[in-house]
Every structure is written in C-alpha cells, then in structure tokens.
Amino acid sequence: MSPSGNGDNVLLSINPGVSFQYEYNIPGDHPSGTFWYHTHRHGSTALQVSSGMAGALIVRGNRLPSTTAHGDIDTLVKGMTERVLVMQQIQYACREPGKDGKPGPIKVNKDGTYRCDPGDVGKIDDYDLFAPGQWGKSGRYTTLNGVVLPTFHTKQGDVERWRMIHAGVRDTISMTLVKMKPNAQIGAKLTEAAEEKFIRQSCTGEAIPYNLIAADGLTMGAAQATRVATFQPGYRFDALVVFPEAGRYCLIDTSSPGAGSVNGDTPGPRLMGTVTVDPGTPVPDIATYLTNALVARADQAMPPVVKPAIVADLKAGLKFTQFTPHPDIEPSEIKAPPQELTFFIDTSTDDTKFEVGNTLKTADTKPYDPNRIDRQLILGTADEWIMQSHYVGHPFHIHVNPFQIVSITDPSGKDVSAPGSIDDADGKVDPQYAGLKGVWKDTLWIKSLAPKVPGAYYTVKVRTRYQRYIGEFVLHCHILDHEDNGMMQNVAVVLAQGDTSLRAAEGAKPMAMDDMKHP
Template identity: 50%
Template sequence: MRNAWSAATFSQGNGMRYQMSKRAFALLFATAQGVPLLGWGCCAAAEDLPTIPQPPLLKATGAASVKPKQGTLQLQNLMTLPGQFKLEPETPQTVNMELEIRYLDGFINNPSEGKGKGDHVQLRGYREWCDASRQKCAGTDGKAWTQTFVAPLIDAKPGQTVRVTLHNNLPPDPSCVSQGGSANTPHCFNGTNLHTHGLWVNPAGNSDNVLISILPQVAFQYEYNIPQEHPAGTYWYHTHLHGSTALQVSSGMAGALIIRGDRQPQAGDGEKGHGDLDTLLKPSDDGQFQESTLVFQQIQYACRDKDGQVKTDSDGRYLCAADDVGKIESYDLFGPGKWEKSGRYTSINGVIMGALPEATVGRVQRWRMIHGGVRDTIALELRLRRPHPARDIAGLTAEGSQDYVAQECTGDPLPLTLVAADGQTMGQAMAKTRVVFQPGYRWDALMVFPQEGDYCLINRVKSSNVDRVAPYTRLLGIVHANQAAAGRMDASPAAIERHLKAQLIKAARKNYPREVASLVVADLEQGMKLTRFVPHADILPSEVTGQQTLTFNIDTSVKGEAFFQVDGKPYDGSRMDRVLPLGGVDEWTLTSDFVSHPFHIHVNPFQIVKILDPQNRDISGPKMQRGMDEDDDQYVGLKGVWKDTLWIKNLYSGDSKSGMTPQKGKYTFIVRTRYERYIGDFVLHCHILDHEDQGMMQNVRIALPDSKGKPTSGHH
C-alpha cells in the first residue's frame, strides 16, 4: 500500500503491508469473515497490537414470521426476517468484551504541523481488556490494556447475547453527585454509560439503558440479548450520559457494532422470510465483496494557555506547542463553525489523512461507513487523483486541502452504490456521487474502482450543514486501486452499474438454491432491487393507530443565551414526555423551528413516508426536481427507506439579514414506526450531541396496552 506521508511499514498475516508514523499511529485489525476491519490507533508499537476477537459465523434455518391472528390485540413482533434458527454447536452463545474507561495518553497526527508531527493528547477513552491467553498481551498478573482513540469492533449474530463490562476508572467527579443548577448544563464529564445505536434490543435494566449513570470507580456489565429476528447490518456504540455525551464521543469513545446474518431469502411472496444481505455479499475467492468498516470521528482537542484560553493562530486555527497536551475538558469547543475553524481533521478509524484499504480494478468492495462524530456534516466524494508525481500532502493545512483537491483530485466523481441506510437494507440500490452523512448516520455502499491509480476520498460540504458554515472541501484519505489482469474497465457510471449488477447476479446464482436465486435475480435485473432483503414490511396507512408530532427549537430570546428544546421544553429527567402502547403504529410529523437537527430515536427504526420542502414538494422521490435546494440531493431516493436518524432541515438561522422567517425555511418530515416487542423507558433527541446534552431530548415510554390498545400504568 502506497502512503507517501508515512514513516514506518508494518505487515499483516494476509500479505498486505501498511505504512504510517510509528509515533502517531498504530495498526489494529479485526478480522470479519476473514477480511480485515481497519482500526488504526495512535501510539502503540506494532508488535503490541492484538486482534479484536470475532465470533464465528452462524447458519440459519429460516421459517417465516407468524402473522397475527385477527380479533384480539396481538403484541408479537412483526419483523419479516425468518426468525427460527439454531446456533451451530461451535458458535458461542455469548460475545464478551471488557472495556476500561480512563484517560489515555497518545499522539494524534496533525498534518498542519508538518510531516510526521503528532500532537500529544490526553483524552478519555476505551481500552480493551485482553487476557493472558492471547499472545500479544503482556503485563502485570497476565493482563494488559491495548490503546486506541477509536473503540474496538463488536461483532455479533442474531440470537447471541453480547456482554460488555465497563470499568469506569476515570477520576472522581463531584459534579456527578451534586451538580447544582440545570441538568441541561454540561456536567459529570467522568460519568458514563453505553448506547448501542440502532440496535433493536431491550431499553431497560442492564440492556440498552442510557438512563443510568456509571460513576467513576464503578464497574457495570451491559447485556444485550440480540433477538433472532434482528436485522443484520451496520450499527455502532457510544457513550450516552446526559451532560457529557458530546465531550466523551468527541474524545473517541465510539466504535462499530456489526450484526452479521446468515438467513437466506425464502421463496414465496414478499411477506415470507426476507433474508440478510450478507448472504448475497459473501466475500469470494476472486476478491469480490471484500469488506471494510470505516468509522468517521471528529476529535476536537485543544491546547490552552495559562489563562485557560484555547491557543490559536491569527486565523483562529487551534495550535499545540511541542510541550503542550491537547485535551477536551470544556464545551466551549463546540458550537456553530468551531469544528471547521479549528483546523482539525476528520479521522477514519483513528487515522487522519491516511491510506484506506487497497482496491483492485473491477472488484466490488463493501464499505460499512459510520458517522461517529458530534456535530459536523460529512459529504463524501471519490475522485481519481492525477497521475504521479502528485503533490505530497505532508504539511497540508485544512485551508490548503481545498486547493489540493481542486488541483490534484481532478477525475470524475466515482459512484457509491448505497445498499443500506442506518443498518437497514434498502429496497433498491442507489448510486450517488456525493453521499451525505449527518451525525449518527450509517451508509453501506458497494464500490467499484474502474481504473488503476490513487483515488481521493473527499469531504465536500455544501451550504446546508450542521455548523452553518460556508461550503468547504477537505481531503480525508487516499485509496489505491491496483490493476486487474483483465485491465481497466469503462469508467462511465452506466458501465459501473452494469458491472456491479452482473457481479450481484453471479453471486445470487452461486449462493442460493435455483428457485430463490431466480427471484433475487429478477429483482436485480429490474433496477437492482433488493426487496428480498428489506427486514421490515412497509407500514401501510391502514396500520396507523396514532399520530405524533415533534418540533426542535433553540430559544434565543434572551440575549447571550440559548435554550435547546423539543416541543418548546428543555429536557427534564423526571418528566415522561410520551407514553406509547406496545403494538401501536404511529405516524410522526417532524419539523424544526430554528436551523436543522438530526432526529434520532432509540429502539425502533422508522420508515420515511415523505419529505416536504418549504414549497410543499415531496423531495424524497427518485430524482432531483427543478428548483430544489442544492443540498436536498441527500433526500432523493429516501421514500420508503428505513432509518433511525434523519436530518430535520430548516433553512432559517435567525439571521435578520437573510430576510427569512422560520416558516419560509421549514421542511416537514413524515415517518411511521411500529413499537415492537420491548417495553420500557428510553429517549429521542437531536444527534448534534452538545444540543442533546443541553436539553434537546425527550423521555419516551413504551407501555403495555389495554384491550383497546391504549397504554396502561401499574395498577398500584
């Protein structure tokens, strides 16, 4: 792998070679289906890097879900995935992980400071426990810790139990016990808990419970029982204690969580046994469908002077001297425009502006991509870099990155063919040359590189973004594509689509019995449809049993103050904002009165019905419409798609110079969701995490219903 800005070379057992600065980076691999997950750390020696344990794959014996009987209220789950299967004898029933949370010392590459220069940082982070049975471990009493600023991969199967033990070894924090003042003032920076973002699991007890506090010097074990019907897909986990979520996630306390499925689609009508996309996209001996998981993070550390002020240059870009230690200890680092102005760089699996896994011309890769950041927009493009000698990117500043892309990354944009949103397989593959990630988003994309060379992975942010800054462009990394024996292929989007479709059809015929393969192939031939892999049945209007409305707002009526609200109220931990019946089906209307916010709700995903722009046009259809806002391409093709996080847009920014009112800039989002299987309390919130910490959140309770479907309370 070529990497002109690296200083050391490491080898992996699969024959691939990686280059990076020994001081700034470490290389961490997690094998998934025999394919490496790239997890690049910061500071350990290569020989000390362990492999994250992976559970073996399971095999499923599919049976269709049972349809509810008529007449009485039915509360069983309505998933359409085949749910009855057994774990193979060699497959462990549990996936166990132990994580310590403490301050970690290391180095983060800062390209602005020159080639190989890393800033010394001290950040709260996860360290994985590894026992003496693993050869790479060493230390007192046979135990040691590994270190990285991106959390390790959790890899599991439907039907397994995932146990994660957190040891909070951060120093005591008095604000966790007696904070005083508003609960929506950031506090308890050393308390923690854990959220499995997007998982359909129990929100109560020691499962996906974000309403508990794990205080310093306390250990707690989470237990996630993954239901047999759980969709396979790309999820993630991160800290979620109200008051410190943004600060801890920005420190790197986030990681990928992959649910892998072996359930093949079943023959018959569309209501019977949809399968897991993993069974179609099996990595093959000829190199097709090899997989990479990419976690995007924004670690916004700063160095401060003796008065506690952030050190900056004349342009406001953050500075750290050789003897400084970068930290994240205050919420003054978060706010509109601060990420872009800081000059910090988005990292991918812990590496800043590094080399991504190599590709081969014509071979299909599956990229699992996760926005694990706090409050910025990422808009990915891939373009072929001009032939060597290209300019060295060592010493490239954030500002210089835009010029570099304009001069060096001059190829036509490469299609990213999206097949899953937020872990949920889409009904039809969708090719885009610019893929927008708002905080919390995940996209699975199939990649085909049509010719040999280096490709620039670019973040091209347009006008509608989280930080409300002017459009800008950054280089995120480089992908090198090796020449295939067959030579280069036609690089046109149409040719790439034909090639991808042919590979998918070939895989279907190879992986499925003839009757099933014929159904999957017929769908693929009709516009690359994936209807046999969508994990949920569409929610029809006739199913809807209730209506919900939600409006985000930031109250700026008091000079110098901002109050973050949902439905006109800041978060109150003692207030239950919504009580909803198990088995109910709601249609939600989502809006924002002031700027834009990513809506996220725990436990149950939702299906997008329509997205109306300020002119009342539905912009979620398959094509851009004349007169649409340039950034509304992020909504094209989302009608009918299942998600758990959605960007609720409003062009109104409160700037009197714009001449705009909230209503003139307001978008309206209609989604539907089912409340299945689980009762308990959880939250919905804005996924700009400093907004959540300051009050843009609500409590939600799913309760057992009475015979008429209305929620009940305890009878005492």
C-alpha cells in the same frame, strides 16, 4: 433490542470507579447490518463522544431468503472485501493557562486553526469548542478508524462493501470519491489552505458513482447509485464501491449546501483519505459491472426456489426486495392520531434553550426534563410521526425501533424525498433527501431554513412500529451538544392498558383486607 435493565439502557449513568456490564441480547430476528455504540451520559455526551468514545457494532447474518422470509444481504455479498469506516471528528484543543479553575483560551495558529505546543496534551474539555463555526476554524480532520488521512489499498474491479459510520458530531460529511492526478504529491503536514489547494489542483477527476445498499444498518429496497452521500451525525450507509481505473483516488468531504448541514456552507472541501488502486479488471460501466457481479453471486449462493425472483430483481435496477428486514407500514396500520415533534433553539434570552415539543407549534417546545416522560407509545401499534425544526436543521434520532420515511416536503409543500427529486428551496441543490422515500432509518435530518427565512420549515413524515420491547428510552437531536443542552425527550413504550410501572402504582391506595369482597 431492549432499552431496559442492563440492555441498551441510556438512562443509566456509570460514574467513575463504578463497573457495570451491559448485556446486548440480539434477538434471532434482528436485522444484520452496520450499527454502532457510543456513550450517552446526558450532559456530557458531546464531550465523551467527541473524545472518541464510540465504535462500530457489526451484526452479521447468514439467513438465506426463502419463499416465506427475507434473507440477510450478507448472504448475497458474501466474500466481498469489507471495509468498516468509523468517521470521527475529535476536535481537541490546547489552552493557555486558565483563571479561577476555568479553562483558558484555545491556542491558535496565525490562520486561526488550533495549535498545540510540544508537551501539550489536547483535550475536549468544554462546550466553547462546540460553538457554531468552531469545527471549521479548528482545522482538525475527520478521522477514519482513528487515523488522519489514511491510505486504503484495493484493486481495480474488486467490488467492496464499505460500512460507513458518522460517529462524529461536529459536521455533516458529504462523501465523494474523485480520481487523483498522476504524480500528485501530498505534503506530510497539510495546513488547511494547503489542503484546499491540493484538492483543487490534484483531486480533479469526475466523482465516481458508488451504490448505497443500506441506511442506518437496514438494507434498502434497492441500491441507490450516488456520487455524493450525505452523512449527518449518527448516520450510517453501507455501499458497494468499485474503482473503475487503476491509480489514486481522493476521498473527499465536499462542502454541504447551506441549510442541509450542521455548519452551513463552512468549512470548504476537506480531504479524508486516499485510495490506491492497483491494476485489475477494467470496469467500463459501474452499474452493468455491479449487476453482473451480483447476479453471478445470486446464481451461486441463492436457494433455487427464490433465485429467479432475486436475479430478476437485480436486473431490474439492483432491487433487494428479498433482503429488506421490515415490511412497509401501510396507512391502514395506523390507528392513532400522529405523533408531532418540533425541534427549537430559543435564543430570545441570554440563556439559550435547546428544546423539543410534542406539537408543531414553536410555543410548545421545552428543554429536557429527566423526570418527565414526554410520550407514551403503545406496544404492538404503529404511529405516523410528523416532524419539523423551527430553528436551523437538526438530526432526529430515536432509540429501539427504526422508522420508514413517508415524505419530506420543503417549505412550499413539494416532496423532495422521491428518487431524482430536486431540493433547491435553499437556492442550492441539496442531494441528501432524494431517494429516501420508503427507506428505513433511525436518524434523519429535519431541515429548516428558519431563522434565515422565518417560518420556512421542511416537514418530515415517517411511520414506525413499537415492537417487542417495553421500557423507557430517548429521542434526541444527534448534534450531541444540542442533546446535552436539552434537545431530548424521554419516551416510554407501554402495554396497551397504560403505565404498569411501580411508579404509576405508587399513588394508588393498596387494597386493605377489609375491602376485599368475599363471593
């Protein structure tokens, strides 16, 4: 949608006491899917979003596929129970009295987790909360729809559509669903140690596979079965979830491997919630069960002219060829040299700088300047983008137009984005990239082993089209305190003849009457 005016304009600042109404005009050809919104006040984004200023934005669609156009996946999964899971990481703290108007030290328990005393009001009021390792230390939970450790109820064999949104900024979430031991007791108030013990002793079943069907709101070319989906801040996945047995399940954020996550190996596994599954239809094999369920729905709901193709697709590994919103971007569509981008944190001085550059050279990175347009992109064209992080990993996010992933190569040049590929350059297997080749997204982890291994960068190649909308907007790291600190760029989509804004015309001398030539 439009990034300008009162559209999805993140360059506006609505100050306290000022009222402003945004208008989101969703065009008729916008993909249906799971999107979200959050505040974007540069300099305060992390404080505001970490305080909860975010929500789900569900775009529904009823367009059936036809011989000439793709349809909405909604028409195929219609009638399934839907669960929206907004995951947030609200790392509020209570403080000792401060001095000179500055916030005091954070109150902590003996084990180092954050403490609030009766009558205290927890706040997210300063960037010391965002220091490396603080999320793990805090002991705070990832909340689901604002609830700590919620319990969901469902029935064995019911296929559900889960719309999952990582609306937090503090840690990577690696989601698994694991059968809980019968009669396991969860304490009312778990300390972090007790929680780990509970997971170790009671969440002992094998992780069940679930099927991802959309990434960042966009229906994928085929469902991808996974036992652990990696959510970086800003990521969304839609999944079809079916519980094979009755009983209780643990919804766990397992520890993400090293360089694949915001906080490295810490914290350990955390409980996010539980699911109570009533007896229903037994599911001997999830893949077969799901295929049969979707084929039955296609049989009922799809137009006869496309039905055979859709059923054949579903039977050939749950392919959704008729439901993807964007055609692939072929190399022939790319005319210009690639856009290059590097994320970097410059720790060489006490004044740490968070930077983005327009080349793959560390030396060219710069902190955000609100008065600088870092890139001009031409409306109606497509570009390839080549991206690296030169100091730890960062989730790249760009507004307005999504991108299609071409390849993700590890520091040795091995492509780790194909389905089933093994990414173990860090010494541990990181499942987050396998299967992303060809997938459309708007947020993507740019992994890096640097500075631990100097120069060991992953290279991410994507392609994108600049469609319909001109205007100025941003790209940035979706660890929002990094964004606030400068890891952001202004980009402008312009008409082919260049910058047509008044600002560009300002320097030009207006034509005087005398200069006008009479024919």
